[in-house]
Amino acid sequence: MPTTIDTPPSLRALPMRGLLVVAFAWFAGMAAMALVVKPDAVVIFGPADRMIPAIIASDGALLDAGRFHVSARTGAASVGSLYAAGAWLVWPIMARGCGRG
Numbered sequence: 001m002p003t004t005i006d007t008p009p010s011l012r013a014l015p016m017r018g019l020l021v022v023a024f025a026w027f028a029g030m031a032a033m034a035l036v037v038k039p040d041a042v043v044i045f046g047p048a049d050r051m052i053p054a055i056i057a058s059d060g061a062l063l064d065a066g067r068f069h070v071s072a073r074t075g076a077a078s079v080g081s082l083y084a085a086g087a088w089l090v091w092p093i094m095a096r097g098c099g100r101g
Contacts, residue, residue: 030091034079039092042079044070046087054085 034042041063044051051070055062060075071093074082079090 027089031089034090034092037092037094038079039074039094041071041073041093042082043091043093044072044082044087045089045091046070050086051082054082 044055045068048065048067048070051072052062052065055070055072055074058075058081061073063071063073065071082090
């Protein structure tokens with residue numbers, strides 16, 4: 001029998017659901033911003049071995065690369081072409097000192 005201080009199981013899962021909604025909104029918002037803003041520099045999440053040739057072919061400049069991320073000045077590449085090359089997410093680099101020189 002529940003007492004007044006027991007929390008129902010449905011309410012215990014509520015904070016986790018809220019965190020998932022916030023995380024999804026953040027990731028989706030950043031990805032949508034890259035499509036709207038047309039940034040000069042981006043961070044690309046996805047297999048680097050497929051992203052680097054796409055950036056070089058579009059006359060972009062590679063800034064940094066890891067196993068599943070690439071930072072680059074996009075040059076003539078559009079965000080859509082990076083998604084077509086297999087990018088999972090493309091985020092704009094908005095800070096002044098990061099990726100712009």
